[in-house]
Amino acid sequence: MVLGSIFSPSLIKVDLESEDKNEVFEELVEVFVANNPHVSRLDLLDAIRAREDKQSTGIMRGIAIPHGQLDSISGVKGVIGISRNGIEYDSLDGEPVHLVFMLFSSCSSCSFHLGVLHRVATLLKDPAFFPSMLEQRSSEGVYSTICKYEDVLLSAFV
Template sequence: MTEPKIETVLTSDLITLEEPPAEKEATIEFLLDRAVEAGRVTDRETALEALLAREAETTTGVGMGIGIPHAKTDAVSEPTVVFARSSTGVDFDAMDGEPATLLFMLLVPAEGGEEHLELLSSLSRALMHDDVRDRLHEAESKAAIEETITEAVA
């Protein structure tokens, strides 16, 4: 199975410039609603249960101001990444204690185990670079965010 292209997984309708809620669970719901509105989620409640169950297993706050809540679920029709950023940060229980200001939600179909890991790995590697995080913080449009992520993950 080949890794899905980031351009098909993160489209402009999955990027929001709106400020997410300050609380983790509300932020997860905020991100999930973007995927629902984009027609990527077939069952919001099932997707939310999968995300919260994954969150309960171990933190998805990876440090350096990044939160990547993610889940494999039958409630999503295709691999999907949603992006938002927070000016104040959301506590995702990151190891470094820093709140997450760059938020990525990753949803993949239940049978997409390999895709899930490859996508998560590619995204995580790209976000380790200071310049990528800086560009995401400074981007003033959805197009600039989409371009930054596409270049970084390609």
């Protein structure tokens, strides 16, 4: 279970208050730093914004996967946010974002980072996953949903 080890309930925020992309970056980085105090808030924001400057990570259908690399992270770590109202994100389809998977990795963990991105993208292909995530009202519920869908995904390959 890869995603279950990256996103714990303490790294999941339901009911985001952010209204735009920069606000959601700030809000989710605050959650991340509260759980990883050794990592610089400014370095995290710089890494996310540098990647976002290349192309929007709002990938369509209400989903964004902002991600960045920095040396102060070991492996791959992440934080999830859910917005009930939607976030203006400059998404590829122009629609507001409701589900944000923010990922950070070390520069030396590139292949693992890509594997995690692939795993998230695979979950998002399941038409029931997105609505199941938005139905959750607690971080524990979101975490359980991720674990459930990841287990189903893994069992399909056994």
